[in-house]
Amino acid sequence: PSLEKDLLPLYFGWFLAKRDEDSLRKTSHEFLEQLGNLKAFKKRLQAYGYEDKHKLDLLKHFAKTPNILHCTSKFCDYGKAAGSEEYSRQEVVKKSYSKGYTLHITSLFATPRTVGARVELTEEQLLLWPLDAEREVMPKDTFPRGSRAHLTLGTAAEVQDVQTGIDLLEFIKIQQAGRDGESLGELTGSVAGKVSYFDNGMWMVNLARKIEVKSIFSGYYG
């Protein structure tokens, strides 16, 4: 056996191709602009910590955006995170490394903490999804595999990126309990779709047309 160990990344995931990344950032702005302009949204600002509708600019509220838009498959923390070595040793991970994948975005969501895109993984992509990805952050609940798959589009100041997947699972948990949110309007254009409100400042638009983005499966070592 070799004395050398493989270097483990901060995380593995699907990284958006530059053109699609630029375009998704614009889509995210469009989403926040249209959402922020909805009458129903303006009436429900308290969850975002604002009383006066003139003070809340969602683009400013989500002060931080990721340097590279990506969908994390496995957070390794350079090997410190549980299961990261096992994950990276899998044949499917090695053979998929640096391969191209199309990601399908089915909805966009915003909470007082995060703004993100829900990703619907294909059967092939699910092979790269850790068995315990959902349980890792919500141990008390059960979810269909891949429920947590998402792209972080932005976070409020002081909020960590990891919160986006937790927020997404929170939406899904409410849906699993049989509540589909309150239908409170529609967005148009590139973000066309019905808007649902789930209490506590949780908003989701189900996209009428799924957004497809090109990506490369790889590791981030920075």
Ligand code: 2AM
């Ligand atoms: P994200 O996938 O929701 O954007 C580097 O911090 C990347 O790893 C970010 O993309 C972040 O969140 C993700 N990340 C951070 N901590 C994590 C954790 N404990 N579990 C899963 N992903 C995590």
